[in-house]
Amino acid sequence: MIFLRSTRNELIKIALKPRSYLGLAAITGLVGIILFALKADGMSMISFVTSSFEQTLRFEGNLLNGNLVAFIVLQMLIVHIPLLVALVTGDLISGEAAMGTLRLLVSKPISRTQLLLSKFLAGGIYTLLIVLWLGFLAVIVGQWLFGIGDLMVLNSDGLVILQANDVNWRYAGGFCVAFLALLTVSSLSITLSCFSDNSIGPIVSTMAIILLFTIIGTLDVPIFDPIRPYLFTTHMASWRSFFEDPLPWESIQKSIYILLGHNLLLIGISLFTFHRKDITV
Amino acid sequence: MPNSIISIRHLAKRFGNFEAVKDLSLEVQQGDVYGFLGPNGAGKSTTMRCMLSLIKPDQGDIHLFGKDIRKERSAILARVGCLIEKPDFYKFLSAYRNLDLFANISGKPSTKKEIYEMLEFVGLQGREKDQVGGFSHGMRQRLGIAQTLLHNPDLIVLDEPTTGLDPQGIIDMRNLILRLKTEQHKTIVFSSHNLAEVEILCNRMVIIHQGKNIVEGCVQELLNEQEQVIRVQTDESYLAPAFALVQAFQKASQFKKLGLDGFEVSMAKSDIPAFNQALVTAGIPVYSVETKRKLEDYFINLLQA
Numbered sequence: 030m031i032f033l034r035s036t037r038n039e040l041i042k043i044a045l046k047p048r049s050y051l052g053l054a055a056i057t058g059l060v061g062i063i064l065f066a067l068k069a070d071g072m073s074m075i076s077f078v079t080s081s082f083e084q085t086l087r088f089e090g091n092l093l094n095g096n097l098v099a100f101i102v103l104q105m106l107i108v109h110i111p112l113l114v115a116l117v118t119g120d121l122i123s124g125e126a127a128m129g130t131l132r133l134l135v136s137k138p139i140s141r142t143q144l145l146l147s148k149f150l151a152g153g154i155y156t157l158l159i160v161l162w163l164g165f166l167a168v169i170v171g172q173w174l175f176g177i178g179d180l181m182v183l184n185s186d187g188l189v190i191l192q193a194n195d196v197n198w199r200y201a202g203g204f205c206v207a208f209l210a211l212l213t214v215s216s217l218s219i220t221l222s223c224f225s226d227n228s229i230g231p232i233v234s235t236m237a238i239i240l241l242f243t244i245i246g247t248l249d250v251p252i253f254d255p256i257r258p259y260l261f262t263t264h265m266a267s268w269r270s271f272f273e274d275p276l277p278w279e280s281i282q283k284s285i286y287i288l289l290g291h292n293l294l295l296i297g298i299s300l301f302t303f304h305r306k307d308i309t310v
Numbered sequence: 311m312p313n314s315i316i317s318i319r320h321l322a323k324r325f326g327n328f329e330a331v332k333d334l335s336l337e338v339q340q341g342d343v344y345g346f347l348g349p350n351g352a353g354k355s356t357t358m359r360c361m362l363s364l365i366k367p368d369q370g371d372i373h374l375f376g377k378d379i380r381k382e383r384s385a386i387l388a389r390v391g392c393l394i395e396k397p398d399f400y401k402f403l404s405a406y407r408n409l410d411l412f413a414n415i416s417g418k419p420s421t422k423k424e425i426y427e428m429l430e431f432v433g434l435q436g437r438e439k440d441q442v443g444g445f446s447h448g449m450r451q452r453l454g455i456a457q458t459l460l461h462n463p464d465l466i467v468l469d470e471p472t473t474g475l476d477p478q479g480i481i482d483m484r485n486l487i488l489r490l491k492t493e494q495h496k497t498i499v500f501s502s503h504n505l506a507e508v509e510i511l512c513n514r515m516v517i518i519h520q521g522k523n524i525v526e527g528c529v530q531e532l533l534n535e536q537e538q539v540i541r542v543q544t545d546e547s548y549l550a551p552a553f554a555l556v557q558a559f560q561k562a563s564q565f566k567k568l569g570l571d572g573f574e575v576s577m578a579k580s581d582i583p584a585f586n587q588a589l590v591t592a593g594i595p596v597y598s599v600e601t602k603r604k605l606e607d608y609f610i611n612l613l614q615a
Binding site: 031034035037038041042045046047128129130132133134135136137138139140144305307308309 | 325359363365384390394395396398399400403407411412414415416457
């Protein structure tokens with residue numbers, strides 16, 4: 030019971046903290062700009078992509094539809110969302126320490142394990158809300174503004190065209206994997222938050238780690254080959270696999286296991302650190 | 311010990327090379343108002359934080375209500391209310407919401423009515439819905455007390471509760487501690503730099519210096535071991551006969567002039583009435599006899615020793 034009450038407390042704090050709405054407002058603004066730009070001049074962008082195939086293929090129908098728009102939005106934003114998640118979750122422990130409320134929380138009869146897990150759960154719920162909001166704006170608003178049609182995706186294997194009635198479940202799956210990737214970012218920032226007594230450190234550190242791992246992941250240097258498949262950043266774009274045909278289930282499953290593994294590892298490190306932490310501030 | 315509320319044995323805590331607490335032991339009984347005295351960095355706050363499991367000791371045992379804090383932390387902390395150092399709260403939340411959040415994890419959730427009553431008790435009625443960010447230090451301190459008392463704890467731990475308060479705030483805080491002691495029979499442990507405060511409020515105390523327990527015991531007994539310093543105000547022309555009388559009064563010593571019309575002299579507490587009688591009998595007008603702050607001298611003598 031005390032765990033659920035603590036989780037409720039954490040959600041109330043997130044809901045009443047102005048910073049929490051920064052992420053939602055940023056997503057709304059960015060998606061709004063992308064949708065406006067595509068509505069105003071989207072066809073020229075489509076023509077640029079299709080021109081290279083026009084010698085062999087003839088395109089008919091509404092190519093610039095809601096499904097394609099949603100895919101473009103996700104492609105553009107999913108890289109920036111980690112910052113918006115870390116902005117709130119990186120503050121969950123260190124922000125309490127900076128405010129001086131951590132000593133009050135820890136002197137209450139709730140165990141440190143329950144307190145920390147309630148913060149992880151609240152951080153996860155906030156991340157889910159961010160993903161759902163992004164999904165609503167990209168898919169629902171996108172389809173409402175641009176209509177429904179077949180989805181044309183250009184990936185490493187070439188051009189994939191998915192029928193309109195074959196797309197929604199792929200978005201659902203893609204968002205689930207994207208949520209798992211962002212949950213890992215949330216867990217990472219909470220873990221870093223356990224080591225710090227100021228709010229900014231964990232947020233900056235989270236972004237620095239994402240940047241570092243992304244660079245390692247993209248550098249074509251053989252020495253990094255053994256670790257590259259196990260970096261969580263390698264699997265942050267796995268949501269795209271849902272838009273391949275046939276579906277690479279094995280690769281998706283591997284990404285899910287690695288991301289889940291990262292989450293469990295980070296929660297373990299946090300519990301170990303938080304239990305040993307002396308609350309001196 | 312059946313009535314022992316706090317029992318600390320051989321507590322030690324080190325931060326890097328700094329030994330904050332060294333082999334500290336103390337005992338607090340039920341109903342005590344127990345003072346932690348000591349200069350800055352003496353180890354008072356570290357000891358209190360260890361008691362509340364905010365800090366893990368390197369050595370020693372801490373039992374509250376007869377239970378080991380390491381083994382029965384939750385059960386113990388459900389019976390403790392504390393205010394450690396500054397009264398920090400969520401500035402973006404209202405006073406009511408802050409109390410509600412902390413009450414939710416205090417073992418006994420409070421109703422809206424109870425929270426409003428507690429806010430009224432500490433004099434914050436009418437400010438329930440105001441954001442704490444706009445509160446003065448004194449108001450936050452009151453809110454801190456409300457948070458401490460809301461779940462009706464058996465033991466109250468206050469770390470320097472009067473620091474930063476204005477004179478009226480200090481008086482209110484003292485009165486509140488006295489009320490909690492006399493009306494609700496709470497056991498209260500508090501640290502303070504204000505020696506007069508400890509002397510007025512506490513029945514027992516510990517003096518901590520450089521992480522060690524220098525002395526522990528009943529405040530009055532400890533003070534009575536000391537000679538009292540009394541200040542007498544008379545007329546300027548009577549200072550010479552008063553000095554002669556002090557020399558004749560064998561139990562008095564250390565005569566010292568104070569300004570133009572007063573003097574200071576040391577003697578045992580039990581000899582003060584006889585000395586006063588002797589002054590009056592000798593025809594020396596006595597306008598006032600007051601005891602100098604005893605604990606102050608006691609404290610300074612101890613630290614110097």
